[in-house]
Amino acid sequence: MAGSTARPEPRTTGRQTQTAGQAQDPKPDRNQDQDVTRRLLASSATLSYDPAVEVDWETPLDKDFHGASPEWSTLYGTAYWREMTEEQRRELTRQEAASVASTGIWFEMILQQMVLRDIYAKDPTSPDFQWALTEIAEECRHSIMFARGAHKLGAPAYRPRRAVLELGRAFKTLAFGEAAYAAILVAEEVLDVMQRDWMRDERVVPFVRTINNIHVVEESRHMKFARDETRKRLAGAGWLRRQLNAFVVAVASYFIVTSMVNREVYAHAGLDRDRALAEARANEHHKAMMRSSCAGLMDFLASVRLLTKPALAFYKRAHLI
Ligand SMILES: [Fe+2]
Ligand SMILES: [Fe+2]
Structure with a gap:
């Protein structure tokens, strides 16, 4: 179906109904804190x-479209942006969208391994366990989708810098x-915030809007789970543990966010890389976004x-606060 629309209809197959059945826990005494994962499993089964x-993979790429909302471009609002032709701007946002998708794949690979390690040897009959595998399955589909999307956008393999890959x-x-x-x-x-803008934006190429729509819908479950897990695991954490983890999370966030747009996107969009990098780094509009x-x-x-003083310094450096 898709391509013409950014709002795909949910799949409704017999297999899904079966999955929904499995989400029901027959044991009434199962602890209440698995309510969240039970609901997430049911949601995944229906949507x-x-x-x-x-996603419309067949229609050739229409270069009259952007790859992302121009306002999200790292160069939007700069002197360089004003000098660029509309064609160059569209090529840049397509390369930037492909880079964000590629960084998404990198992070989803990290995430899948962390979640899989977390449930190793846990009770497979529990909703928590089954939800974790469901989230991994969703992320696996997302990564394939991002990979195909980046390829269709005509982008090379954008990967984080070597040091960041090793971190x-x-x-x-x-x-x-x-x-x-x-x-x-x-x-x-x-x-999520970027993709919500891109999926509604008629200047963005339709297949990218479909990709973003799918991701936004399915990620809303993941974010609910991540918030719930963070809260649960921090309950009762002492000062030192909180300080340590706040710092680790902030550093990880810094590298994730600063790796979103690869420095090679500018050259691939036919721009002067050094000038583009300098103007992107000083771009107050993008920082404000x-x-x-x-x-x-x-x-x-x-x-x-988790917003401790040392953590805050990293969030500020990444312009997240
Ligand atoms: Fe994802
Ligand atoms: Fe996710």
């Missing part, structure tokens, strides 16, 4: 998408508990007392 079917490797191997779930939440929230979009996230981090 999930198969990007292989929903990610350490993080996905070592992070657990609230550090893992709060970092997951930051990445998901930052992506990031700050305003992260207001809700920062409120949440403050409410669970």
Whole structure:
């Protein structure tokens, strides 16, 4: 179906009904704190998408469209932007959207491994366990969708810098508990705000709008879970643990956010890389967009007392606050 629309209809198959049945826990004495995952499982059973079917992969890329809302471009509002032709602007936002999708894949790989490690040896009959596997399945579909999307946008393989890739490797191997779930939440929230704008924007190429719509719908479940897990795991945490995890989450967030737009996008859009990088770094409009979009996230981090002073310094450096 999709392509012409940014609002795919949910799949309703017999297989899904069966999944919904499995979400019902037969044991009445099961602890109440699995209510959230029980509800998320039911939601996933009724509203999930198969990007292989929903996204229009066939229609060739129409270069009259942007890849993202221009206002989200790292160069929007700069002198360089004013000098660019409309064609160059569209190519830049397409490369930027592909870069954000590629960074999304990188983070989703980290996330899937952390969640899988977290449920290792846990009770497979529990909603928590089944929800975790459901979230991994959704992320797996997202990553394939982002990969195909970036390819269709005509982008090369954008990957974070070597040092950041290695930091990610350490993080996905070592992070657990609230550090893992709060970092997951930051990445998901930052992506969510951009994608909500792009999915509604008629200047954005239709297949990208469908991709963003699918992601926004399914990620709202993931964010609910990440918020819930962060809260639960921090309940009763002492001062030192809170300080340590607040710092780890802030550093992880800094590298995730600063890796969103790869420095090579400018050259691939036919621009002068050094000039573009310098103007993007000084772009107050883009910093303001990031700050305003992260207001809700920062409120949440403050409410669970993860906005410690050292953490705040990193969020400020990444222009999230
Ligand atoms: Fe995702
Ligand atoms: Fe997610």
